[in-house]
Amino acid sequence: MLATLKALADPTRMRLIALLSQGELTVQDLTVVLGMGQSRISRHLKILVGAGILSVKRQGTWGYYRVNGAEGLFGEIWPSLQRRQAGLPEHRRDMAELARLLEEQRNRSQRFFDQHARDWDELAGKILPVADYRNQLVAMVEPGRVVLEVGVGSGALLAALASRAGRLIGVDHSPAMLREARERLAGAGLASIDLRLGEMDHLPLSDGEVDVVLLNMVFHHALQPQTVLCELNRVLAPGGRLLVADLQRHELEWVRERLADQWLGFEQKELQGWLSATGFTVQDYQALVGQPGEQGAFILSAARAAAAVD
Template sequence: MFSTFKALADPTRLRLLAVLVHGEFTVQELTGILGTGQSRVSHHLKILTDVGLLSVKRQGTWGYYRLDGDNPFFHAIRSVVEARLRKETAPGDKERMLATLEKRRHRSRDFFDRHARQWDNLVRNLLPMADYEKELLACIPRVSVVLEVGVGTGNLLAGLRGRAAKVIGVDHSSRMLELARQRVADAGLDGVELRLGEMRHLPVADGAAQWIVLNMVLHHAPHPQQVFYELARVLPAGGGISIADLCRHDQDWVREQMADQWLGFERQELETWLAAAGFEPVFFNRVSGNVNEQDTLLLSAVKIRQGMETHT
């Protein structure tokens, strides 16, 4: 307990915690947010990690610090401390933190705008994945409205239309949406509506979708936890989501060549985010790829309550 209070007594460490309460950041990002030298930031992060206030999620050569350590005393007082930290995040730190998240979003959107026409070939040739789409579609019940977040070039739309009377597709890249619209027209699909929007601010009314699909999109999200809160907003109780994404891997090159923010996910971290947003997992499967194919995870969950969103 004494070591915890000692760790919390330093103003720089409190600033770090006040930033990390909003999400996960690398040392380099935290250095820019605090406007402090990297060695100093690393020193304070080590102290906070050693006393169990922080943990580090390794993603290839990057490490993301999160306010999720194994300190029992801190867990007992966490809700009170977090509420205070959110209120007292220094205005300058919060502004730079939001700019950091915006930089992540811009990087992803600009990449997809530039490479939209080559995207399907890029995925197929650079990062081949296990064959999972039939199983993903089988996870989706027949409903009136399905929302696909990160619709891309629209290669899943025909399958989704077979599961719902109406399909709404959202993407943050206008170039991707152009290709998706052409695909819809060429296939003569009706009941499909495409919209420009961000994962964290979906252009969809509260409770307007019965089921949501995220197909290989979450690893591009600047802040995955916030995405789940937004998904909960547009679903009624009993509505659900189905996710297909990469299993955790060590292919660091995808950050530059594929604009990936995260090197896949583990089941436990997805289920933790889902639980915080009010979802209960109902299905999980790991689809193993052949030689040189990335393993894929499939997960479905149902909304059982409204989660308590942590506003950034």
């Protein structure tokens, strides 16, 4: 009890908790938002982790911090603190700076994919090859459904999905990628597929509009995975299905720069935790093991709960 109360009795640590209640952030993110030195931020984070208020997940040289809102005394008082966060002296300023940071990161990602739109399929395949799983992924889509692919890239998967979907929508945040996808689809006689510009955490769709959401090697680019999953939950109809193909956890730090990756793949346990917290139930998880030199991947299937999670 004393450790928890002592950890909370500091304005900077309360600001950190308020920021991390919005999603997982790194030390680098927090130094930018708060305008403080890394050593100062790290010292406060160490105290909060030691008191069990925060937890940290390591990925390579990066550490992702999050609020541990279900533990001990802090878990009991956390709901009350959340309701009072807006009263902190610098709360409005901190939330504005966080929004600005996330927007800069989105813009940087968009510029990267705009720059590499024409050669993306070849670039990604050469730099980080994975086992061939696409036919297996497409076969998991039930025929006749309303299907959304998030992060269509150059549209390589859309033609195969069109043969099964009753209606197909594709979303990407890169205008250049969408141009490539439109050209590819027009050449295949599939110009009628609905392509839309949008972010995976703010999709241009109405509530419950689709039956299936598919993310193919996209989730590791998500800035805030749980925020994305909440948005996917919103656009799925009750009982709708989420299909995710992505990378298993790895330690290849260089992919952050060369492929604009935010996450070094994922562990099954952390995915299950995020999905459970955002209203999904995992139905199936298949680890994909490729040939020597190919990065491990997985295909995950999850169902949306009957009622949406706010």
